[in-house]
Amino acid sequence: MMERISRNTRIFFEGAFYSYKALFRWLNPATYLASKVLAPLTIMIFFVFIGAYASGSNNASFYVIGNSLIFAASSGIFGVTMSVGGERWTGTLPYLFGCPANRGAMFIGRAFMHILDGMLGVFIGLGWGILLFKLDLSQANPLALLLTILVTTFSTSGLGLLMGCLSLITRNVMLVNNTVYFALLIFSGANIPVEELPAWMQVIANGLPLTRGVACARTIIAGGSLTEIMPLLKEELLIGIILTILGYFLFKVFEIQAKKLGTLDIF
Amino acid sequence: MDAIIVKNLRRVYKSSDGIIKRKVKEVVAVEDVSFEIHQGELFGLLGPNGAGKTTTVKMLTTLLIPSGGSATILDLDVVKDAGKVRPRIGFIFGGERGLYWRLSALDNLRYFASLYYVDTQVARKRIPELIELVGLQGREREKVEGYSRGMRQRLHIARALLHDPQVLFLDEPTMGLDPVGARELRTTVKNLQSANKTILLTTHYMFEADALCQRIAVINKGRIVALDTPERLKENVQDLSVVEVEVYGMPPDQIEKIKTLEWVVEVSLENRDQVQVLQVHTPKGAEAIPMLVENLNGLRLGRIITREPTLEDAYVRLVGGAK
Amino acid sequence: MCGWWEGRNKMNQVQKNLRVMLLAFEVEMRQNLTDGFVIFGILIQPLLVALMALWMLKGKGPDYAIFVVVGSGMTGLWTTLLFNGGNSITGERWTGTLEPLVASPASLRMIIFGKVLANVAQSLGSMIGSYLLISTILGYPLTLARPALFAVSLLVTVFALVCFGLILASFFILIPDFARMVNTLEFPIYILCGFLFPIALLPGWTTPISYLLSPYWAAQALHGAAQGTLTTGQILADWGWMLAFSLSYILISGKLYQVILRKARVDATLDIVGN
Numbered sequence: 001m002m003e004r005i006s007r008n009t010r011i012f013f014e015g016a017f018y019s020y021k022a023l024f025r026w027l028n029p030a031t032y033l034a035s036k037v038l039a040p041l042t043i044m045i046f047f048v049f050i051g052a053y054a055s056g057s058n059n060a061s062f063y064v065i066g067n068s069l070i071f072a073a074s075s076g077i078f079g080v081t082m083s084v085g086g087e088r089w090t091g092t093l094p095y096l097f098g099c100p101a102n103r104g105a106m107f108i109g110r111a112f113m114h115i116l117d118g119m120l121g122v123f124i125g126l127g128w129g130i131l132l133f134k135l136d137l138s139q140a141n142p143l144a145l146l147l148t149i150l151v152t153t154f155s156t157s158g159l160g161l162l163m164g165c166l167s168l169i170t171r172n173v174m175l176v177n178n179t180v181y182f183a184l185l186i187f188s189g190a191n192i193p194v195e196e197l198p199a200w201m202q203v204i205a206n207g208l209p210l211t212r213g214v215a216c217a218r219t220i221i222a223g224g225s226l227t228e229i230m231p232l233l234k235e236e237l238l239i240g241i242i243l244t245i246l247g248y249f250l251f252k253v254f255e256i257q258a259k260k261l262g263t264l265d266i267f
Numbered sequence: 268m269d270a271i272i273v274k275n276l277r278r279v280y281k282s283s284d285g286i287i288k289r290k291v292k293e294v295v296a297v298e299d300v301s302f303e304i305h306q307g308e309l310f311g312l313l314g315p316n317g318a319g320k321t322t323t324v325k326m327l328t329t330l331l332i333p334s335g336g337s338a339t340i341l342d343l344d345v346v347k348d349a350g351k352v353r354p355r356i357g358f359i360f361g362g363e364r365g366l367y368w369r370l371s372a373l374d375n376l377r378y379f380a381s382l383y384y385v386d387t388q389v390a391r392k393r394i395p396e397l398i399e400l401v402g403l404q405g406r407e408r409e410k411v412e413g414y415s416r417g418m419r420q421r422l423h424i425a426r427a428l429l430h431d432p433q434v435l436f437l438d439e440p441t442m443g444l445d446p447v448g449a450r451e452l453r454t455t456v457k458n459l460q461s462a463n464k465t466i467l468l469t470t471h472y473m474f475e476a477d478a479l480c481q482r483i484a485v486i487n488k489g490r491i492v493a494l495d496t497p498e499r500l501k502e503n504v505q506d507l508s509v510v511e512v513e514v515y516g517m518p519p520d521q522i523e524k525i526k527t528l529e530w531v532v533e534v535s536l537e538n539r540d541q542v543q544v545l546q547v548h549t550p551k552g553a554e555a556i557p558m559l560v561e562n563l564n565g566l567r568l569g570r571i572i573t574r575e576p577t578l579e580d581a582y583v584r585l586v587g588g589a590k
Numbered sequence: 591m592c593g594w595w596e597g598r599n600k601m602n603q604v605q606k607n608l609r610v611m612l613l614a615f616e617v618e619m620r621q622n623l624t625d626g627f628v629i630f631g632i633l634i635q636p637l638l639v640a641l642m643a644l645w646m647l648k649g650k651g652p653d654y655a656i657f658v659v660v661g662s663g664m665t666g667l668w669t670t671l672l673f674n675g676g677n678s679i680t681g682e683r684w685t686g687t688l689e690p691l692v693a694s695p696a697s698l699r700m701i702i703f704g705k706v707l708a709n710v711a712q713s714l715g716s717m718i719g720s721y722l723l724i725s726t727i728l729g730y731p732l733t734l735a736r737p738a739l740f741a742v743s744l745l746v747t748v749f750a751l752v753c754f755g756l757i758l759a760s761f762f763i764l765i766p767d768f769a770r771m772v773n774t775l776e777f778p779i780y781i782l783c784g785f786l787f788p789i790a791l792l793p794g795w796t797t798p799i800s801y802l803l804s805p806y807w808a809a810q811a812l813h814g815a816a817q818g819t820l821t822t823g824q825i826l827a828d829w830g831w832m833l834a835f836s837l838s839y840i841l842i843s844g845k846l847y848q849v850i851l852r853k854a855r856v857d858a859t860l861d862i863v864g865n
Contacts, residue, residue: 034771042777046786053787054646182638192645280858330689332855354695364686369621381613382694382701384606426690 036121040071041128047191048133060133065221066190068125069214072153073184075118114160118153139223148220151233152213155240156184159209161247165254189214209243212236270341270434270465271304271327277335278322296322298489299336304467309460311480312469315586319489320469321360324438327467328358340434354383357427358436361420361443368412372403372422375411376429383430390429397425402451416443424455434465441475453479473579487586497578504576504584507532508552510559512545513569525562530555533584542569548580610696614704615711622674622712636666636716640724643786653817655730660816661786663717664809667751668779670713672772675706675755679850680762680769689860692851699756699847706755710748735818739825743811746829750804753836756843763850763859783809804835 044067051063129135137145163180185191187201188210194202205211213236216229278297297319304310312320325331327338329349338345343352367375373394380390398407401421411419420443427435437456441449456479460466470476476483477497485493485500493500517536525547526534533548545563549555553573560568640662647654679702682688691701725732734740762768780786782799783806789797800806811828814820820828854860 034774039773039777042774042781046777046781049781049787049791050643050646052791054649179634179638182635182642186638186642186645191642196645328693330693330855330860331858332852350695353693358693360689362686365690367617367621367685367687369624370617374617374620378613378617379690379694381606381609382691382696384695387609 036117037124040067040074040121040125041132043067043070044125044128045132047185051191061129061135061221062218063191064125064129064133064135065217066188066214068122068129069149069152069210069217070181070185070188070190071121071125072118072149072213073156073159073188073210074181075114075121075153075157115150115153115157118157119149122149122153135221137221140221141224141226144220144224144226144229145217147226148213148216148229148233151237151240152210152217155209155213155236155243158240158243158247162243162250165247165250184208184210187211207239209236209239212239268306269303270306270308271302271310271338271467273300273302273323273327273336273338275336276300276323276326276333276338278319278326278331279334295489297326297333300486300489300491301336302484302491302494304465306465307460307463309456309466309468309479309481311476311483312467312486313471313473313476313483313582314469314486315471318486318586320471320486321438323486324358324360324436324467324469328356328436329353354430355432356434356436357430357432358438359420359423359427359440360438361423361440363416363419366411366419366422366426369410371410372398372407372414372425375422376407376425379426380429385430393429393431394425397428400428400455401425417445417448420444421448421452424452428459432464435459435467437466437468439469439471441470441472473577473582477578485582485585492585493581500581501576501578504548504581507548507550507576507580508573509576509580510547510549510553510555510571510573512547512559512563512571513542514545514563515542515567515569517543517545517566521563521566525559528558528562530558533587535583546580546583548576548584607697607700610700611704611707614701615708616704618705618708619712622708633716633719635669636662636713637720637723639665640720644724644728644730647786653731655724655728656732656734656816657813658786659717659721659724659732660812661809663714663720664783664785664805664812665780666716666720667710667713667747668783668785668805669776670709671706671751671755671758672776674709675752676758676762676772677769678702678705678709678755678759678762680759683763683860683862686861692854692860698851699843702756702759703752706752706759707748710751710755714744714748734816736815736822736825739822740812740815743808743815743825743829746832747805747808747812750808750832750836753839753843754804757839757846760843760846760850763854764846779803779805782806784813785809804832807831807835 044064047067048060048063051059126135126137130137159180163177187194187197187205187208189205190210194205194211194215197205212232216232216236219229276297277295277299280294280296282292282294300319300323302310312323314320322331326333327340327345329345329352332346340352341355343355345352367378370378376394376397377390380394385393395404398404401424403418403421403425406414406418411422414422420440424437424440427437440456441452444452453475456466456468468476468480480497482494482496483500484491493503495503522534522536522545525531525545530549530551531547532550535546537544537546547555547559551558556571556573560571640658643658643662644655647658679688679698682691692698721732724730762772781792782789782796783803784800785805789800789806792800807828810820811825811832814825814828
């Protein structure tokens, strides 16, 4: 029993680390700089300026907070799907599915690294916000903020796992990713207040991860307390758990499907 | 006239390793290769895997720039006159890649015909002819992703012939084909040669080189170790006979011991199903058998025969037992 | 007499090159259209951007709908050019078809031009799709103030983008890890070229940079023709800038492709599999 636990733990961490390293080569500083520090900044700037064009006032904080949390989503979605989809590209998917290692440990191991990475992305986003757009974090409860970021990153990585399954049946992972990413941009309240969306879209918005996380973050940075946001945060966590479980089962289903159809190594 | 002249061709690959301190490693794939191929000749380049055959062909087909030496095809330098060389040569590297899987064979051929500036009128006539030649008729409108390995190989051949090149490079063309397909391909190759095309064929199948080629260059570890007609290559080993002994489970150190015996010129071990066949090249012929058995003390032995050397044996001697 | 013969051969050569480009275009189109997800992505993303911008800019009134559709269409064009067009050469390398292409007498530039053109043309389809969807479903007035000028601007834009695509594709090969860094080029162009908001909002020192970007002039012309805010002369000037850039891209690409092909043959990077 202990042996199984330690074996699975090892698979978890090793799998996570090596797959991360192999597929992303983050250890190359230039790439890391470009993708994690600069690219999210450019997205943030874009929306802040559209916002400025729209409302003509200095509402930058609204967009900065929302978009910083979107960076968590980016890591969760792109990271995890690339992780799975990348295996397909390098042709290692069949080998991975052929091996007996515990699927759960393997799978979730990858997501783990991406959660850490996602959190880092949010901090970077908020950092830029402070630097360039005069974001004021002085009212924020640090613990509450940290917890919000952690939970939100977790729930979006759950979405990422789900997307990862789709990448098992198509070559065009990037397109699906981008689309979901943009959908999140619209529905999560990051750039458009949820209340301003038509009723049916609000329903979608509340079913997605990130929406509550963004709301919580805004509340905290405005000076709200942990107890205020707890209910929403719990819901966000629940969504993350549901998505992860769903993703895990879908993964297994698609694995069988792919094996039946022989699409595991189609280019 | 010589269609292909290769002089001291050399190719080095550099690879770097390490994240912080980049270490550069150099691998010499082709050390020093020289040969000439006459116009209309079917020339074989024979060697084990990793000997440098494909690299040599890639240099001749203008896909790699040599690290040293030179080569000319029809008096055109493969580096300086690459643009003029390309329309005159065709090549196949075969395999799964190199074709557009989501397109049909017909569309692949149409596309490449345009890339080789084949006149539309000519292409319209030639493509169906080529499809029939390689035996893909009836399936040319299906997408390549549904093709078997053999069918893809045949499509590669059709593509190489689209622009009716004077010189052809065939890199392991029968690899992956079933025996019937392989035999059909060899017939096709022979027919091409009788159309006065110059052909360089690479292979690691000895019998194929023996059956098809007028001359063979044996390449090992980036160097040509022999260049001659198949008959003369066989003659070079006529001084020896080959004693074949069936053994069951021969340990490697025992093979080394046998190699050191003074009347042994070369040794190789071949795996055939359950049994291994030890092939000993020796001038002593059948006389060597008792001494050999003595040295194989402790091992279970099967059939023992003595025979004349074949081209395969010549090859084994030239590449030093490696297969 | 020699001159006449050479002249005749030259025309055949032009025809043959054109045929290469058209077939490369056709092959790329077919490869993309057989994949359902490509269509999904090409149609959906710009639509989502449009919806988002529509909501964010709601306060500006319904006349802004056309601004949004054109602007979001441009974001789609640029993103497609960056990710799909840019991968033209590296994509061939993945399928093992780069070697046969390079070894053929056809010019690689012509082939890539055809491929990028196919990608940009498909993306254009999505701009038109968004236009139709938004005008029919949401009922917004989407009249073009100067339709003829708009249509020509669109053609010039496509040409300019494809010419830039030639350069971009070579960067993917020339600069290692470029594909990873290409994310950082997506949004800055949206920002600096004024796709969905005027560059007047940006700090002054960025303006010269905007002027150096061909998509800026494209956005100027397209927005100007769609909303009728520019004179004919101004729009013609925008075309002039785009064409000037395109010409320089074509000239630069000649030398660039020579360099990358030579380098690939020295480094043995025409194929990803071991040689």
